[in-house]
Amino acid sequence: MFNNPHLILDSSAAPEPGSITWRSPSNIAIIKYWGKYGIQLPKNPSLSLTLASSCTDTNLEYSFKDDMPDGQIDLEFYFHQEENEAFRKKVLEFLKSLLPVFPFLSQLNLTVRTGNSFPHSAGIASSASAMSALALCLCSLEDKLFGTLRDQEVFDRKASYLARLGSGSACRSVFPHAAVWGETTHVKGSSNEYAVPVGNQIHEVFRNYHDDILIVSRAEKAVSSRAGHALMDGNPYAEPRYAQARVRLEALLHAMKTGDLETFGKIAEDEAMTLHALMMCSNPSYTLIRPDTLAIIEKVKQYRADTGHPVYFTLDAGPNVHLLYPGEIVHDVRAFIDEHLLEHCEDNYVQQDWVGEGPEEL
Ligand code: DP6
Numbered sequence: 001m002f003n004n005p006h007l008i009l010d011s012s013a014a015p016e017p018g019s020i021t022w023r024s025p026s027n028i029a030i031i032k033y034w035g036k037y038g039i040q041l042p043k044n045p046s047l048s049l050t051l052a053s054s055c056t057d058t059n060l061e062y063s064f065k066d067d068m069p070d071g072q073i074d075l076e077f078y079f080h081q082e083e084n085e086a087f088r089k090k091v092l093e094f095l096k097s098l099l100p101v102f103p104f105l106s107q108l109n110l111t112v113r114t115g116n117s118f119p120h121s122a123g124i125a126s127s128a129s130a131m132s133a134l135a136l137c138l139c140s141l142e143d144k145l146f147g148t149l150r151d152q153e154v155f156d157r158k159a160s161y162l163a164r165l166g167s168g169s170a171c172r173s174v175f176p177h178a179a180v181w182g183e184t185t186h187v188k189g190s191s192n193e194y195a196v197p198v199g200n201q202i203h204e205v206f207r208n209y210h211d212d213i214l215i216v217s218r219a220e221k222a223v224s225s226r227a228g229h230a231l232m233d234g235n236p237y238a239e240p241r242y243a244q245a246r247v248r249l250e251a252l253l254h255a256m257k258t259g260d261l262e263t264f265g266k267i268a269e270d271e272a273m274t275l276h277a278l279m280m281c282s283n284p285s286y287t288l289i290r291p292d293t294l295a296i297i298e299k300v301k302q303y304r305a306d307t308g309h310p311v312y313f314t315l316d317a318g319p320n321v322h323l324l325y326p327g328e329i330v331h332d333v334r335a336f337i338d339e340h341l342l343e344h345c346e347d348n349y350v351q352q353d354w355v356g357e358g359p360e361e362l
Contacts (some may be wrong), residue, residue, distance in 0.1 A: 001160055001161070002101050002158055002162075003100040003101055003194060004101065004103075005100075005103060007101075007102060007103055007104050007142065007145075007146055007148070008103050008104055008107070009064065009104050009107050009145065009161035011064075011107075014064040014144055014299055015062075015064055015144075017061070017062065017063035017064070017264060018061070018062060018063075018144060018145070019059060019060065019061045019062070020059070020060045020062075020137045020140045020141055020361070021057065021058065021059040021060075021137070021224075021236045021361065021362040022057075022058055022133045022136040022137050022138055022140070022359055022360070022361050022362065023051060023055050023056070023057045023133065023359060023360050023361075023362055024055060024056055024058070024129050024130075024132040024133035024173055024174075024317050024359040025050055025051045025053075025054060025055045025129055025132075025173055025358065025359065026051045026054040026055070026124070026125070026126070026128045026129040026173065026353075027048040027049060027050050027051055027128055027169065027172045027173045027179070028048055028051060028211050028314060028316065028322050028324075028353075029046050029047070029048040029169060029172075029271075029314075029316070030047050030048060030049065030252060030264070030267065030268045030271060030314060031044075031045065031046045031047045031245055031248055031249050031252055031267070031271055032046055032245070032271050032272075032274070033168055033169055033181065033182070034228070034229065034241070034276045034278060034317075035229055035232035035233075035235075035238055035241070035242065036077040036168060036229045036232075036234060037281055038163055039165060040165060040167075040168045041192045041193070042168060042181060042182040042192055043232070043238070043242045043247065044182060044186040044241075044242040044245035044246060044249075045154070045180060045181065045182030045183060045187075045190065045199070045245065045313040046169075046172070046180070046181050046182055046245070046249075047178065047179070047180045047249060047252055047253070048169070048172040048179055048181075048199070049100050049177070049178050049180065049206070049209065049211065049355050050172070050173060050176055050177055050178065050179065050199075050355060050356050050357075050358050051353045051356055052353060052354050052356025052357070053117060053118075053351070053352060053353045053354070053356075054116075054117060054118050054124055054129060054213070054351055054353050055117040055129055055133075056114060056115070056116050056117075056126060056129035056130045056132075056133045057114065057115055057116075057117070057133065057362065058112060058113070058114040058130070058133035058134050058136075058137055059112070059114070060110065060111070060112055060134075060137040060138070060141060061108065061110070062110055062111075062113040062141060063106060063108065063109050063115075064109075064114075065108060065109055066106065071099075071106050072106060073092060073095050073099075073105050073106055073110065074108070074110060075088060075091065075092050075095065075108045075110045075111070075112065076088075076109075076110070076111040076112070077091055077092075077112050077114075078111075078113045078114070079114055079115065080115045080116075080120065081113070082117070084328065085149075087114075089197065091112060091134065094131075094134075094165070094166050095110075095334070097165065097320055098138070098162065098165070101162070101318060102138060102141075102142060104142075104145060104146075112134070112137075114130065114133065114134075114205070116129065116130075118351050124213060124215070124351055125225075125317075126169060126318070126320070127166070127167035127169070127225075128163075128167060128169045128170040128172070128173045129170075129173060130166075130167075130170075130357060131163045131166030131167045131170035132159070132160075132170045132171070132173035132174055132203060133359070134163075134166065135159045135160070135161075135162035135163035135164075135170070135174070136159045136165065136174070136359055138159075138162060139155055139158050139159045139162070140361065141277075143155065143157075156174055156175065157194050158194075159174050160172075160174040160175070160181075160194035160195045160196075161193055161194040164181070164193070164194060164195070164246075168181075168229075168344050171194055171195040172195040173358075173359065174195065174196060174358065174359060175197035175198075175199060175228070175358055176197065176199045176208065176356065176357045176358035177197070177199025177200075177202065177206065177207060177355055177356075177357075177358070178197070178199045178202055178256070178355075179195040179196065179197055179198060179199070180195060180196055180198050180249075181194070181195035181196075182232040184246065184249055184250075186250050186253055187253070194207075198253070198256075201253070201256075201257060202256040202257060202258030203256060203257060203258060204259070205259045205261065205326050205327045205356060206256055206259070206264075207325065207355060208326065208327035208328075208354075208355070209324070209325070209327060209354060209355045210321050210323070210324065210325050210326070210327060210330060210333070210352075210353070210354045210355075211323065211324055211325055211353045211354060211355070212322070212323045212333070212337060212350055212351070212352050212353065213320055213321075213322050213323075213350065213351040213352075213353060214296055214321040214322075214323060214337070214341055214344065214345050214350055215288055215320050215345050215346055215347075215349040215350065215351065216290050216292045216296070216319040216320050216321065216344060216346065217263055217292075217318075217319045217320070217346055218346050218347075218349075221288060221317065221318050222286065222288070222311070222319050223279070223286045223288070225240075225317045227359070228282075228317055229297060229299075231279075231283070232278065232281035232282070234282070234283055235278060235281065235282050236281070237276075237278065237281060241274065241278060243252060244274070245271075248267050248270070248271065251263065251267060252264065252267045255267065261326060262310060264312075265311075265312030265324065265346060266312075267314050267315070268314045269312055269313055269314065270326055271314065272313060272314040272315040275315065275317070276288065276289055276315060279317075288317060288318050288319055289315065289319050290319040292344035292345075293315070293318070293319045293320075293321055295344050296321045296341055296344050297313055297314070298313070299340055299341060300313050300321075300323065300341075302341070303336055307332070309325065309329050309333065310325060310326065310329075311323060311324070311325040311329070311330060311333055311336075312324045312325070323337070323341075327354070334352075337350060
C-alpha cells in the first residue's frame with residue numbers, strides 16, 4: 001500500500017552523507033495478537049500499552065553509492081557496538097523486502113548501529129522496540145531525502161506499517177500511551193495494516209501506570225512467536241478465540257475510557273491465560289510458563305485479596321510476568337515484589353517499566 005517507484009535519487013544531485021537516530025519503546029499487549037494471515041496481518045484486533053524504559057536505540061548512517069546502482073543493499077550492522085552477522089542478515093532481508101516501498105535504499109551505503117536499554121539476554125522480547133526504531137529511521141530517511149513525510153499522521157502511519165512488516169506487534173510501539181492494531185468498528189480509522197493511537201481516548205489513570213517485568217527465565221523460548229502464530233492455523237479453538245478477542249476489546253476500551261481498573265485487570269489476566277491455554281492446546285502442544293510463573297500469579301492474586309490494591313498480571317509469549325498497577329501504589333507494590341516475588345526471578349532481575357510517551361528522535 002505504500003509502494004512508490006518514484007522514490008529514486010537523482011545522481012546529479014546526490015545527497016550529502018547523513019545520520020538519523022530513533023529511540024523506540026517496547027509495548028505490552030493487553031488484548032493479544034495471536035494468529036495471523038498474509039504478510040503479518042492479524043486475525044483479531046489487539047490493544048497495547050506503550051512502555052517507557054525498555055527501548056531500542058537505532059542509528060542509521062547513509063551515504064550515496066558512487067558506483068552504479070545494482071539493486072543490492074549495502075549494509076553494515078552493529079549490535080551494542082559489535083558486528084553481528086545473524087542480525088545483519090535479518091535486517092538485510094527486511095530491507096530487501098522493502099525495496100518496492102523505498103527503491104532508493106539500493107542507491108545508498110547503509111550502516112545500522114543498534115542497542116537495547118535492557119540486558120540482551122534478559123528474556124525481554126526486543127522485536128517490537130527494534131523493528132519500530134528501524135522503521136522510524138527509514139521514514140525519517142525518506143523524509144530527509146524527498147520531503148514526502150512532513151505530515152505527522154502520514155509519517156506515523158507509514159512507520160507503523162513498516163514496523164508491522166518486520167514484526168506484527170512492533171506496529172503498536174509507534175504511538176504514545178496506547179495503540180490498537182487491527183480492524184474494529186470500535187476504533188475509528190483502525191486497520192489491519194498499521195496501528196492507530198488511542199492514548200487520547202483513555203482515562204488519565206493509565207498515563208501514570210506501571211508494568212514491572214518479573215524475569216522468571218532469561219532463556220531463549222523453545223517455540224518462537226512466529227511458530228506459535230503458525231500453530232494457531234490448526235488450533236480447533238482459533239475461530240472462537242478471534243471472536244472472543246473482539247468482544248474483549250470492546251469491553252477493554254470502555255474500561256480504559258472510564259478508568260475502571262478492575263475490569264481492565266480482569267481482561268488483562270483473562271487474555272494472558274487464554275494466550276497460554278492456546279499454546280497448550282496447539283498441535284504439537286507446548287508450554288512456555290514455568291512453575292515460578294504460576295507461583296507469582298498465585299501470590300499476586302493473594303496480595304490483591306489481602307490489600308485491595310488493583311495489581312494485575314499479564315504474560316507475553318514466555319514465562320515472564322508483567323505486573324500492572326497504577327502509579328499511586330508504586331511504593332507498596334515494589335516492596336511486595338522485593339519481599340515476595342524476587343525469589344522467583346532469575347538472578348533477582350526485574351525490569352521496571354511504565355506507560356510512556358512513545359518513540360523520540362535523538
Ligand atoms: C504474545 O509480534 O512477536 O506478544 O509478528 O511473528 O513477529 P511476529 O510476532 P510478534 O507476536 C507477539 C505476540 C504476543 C502478543 C502481542 O504482542 O500482541
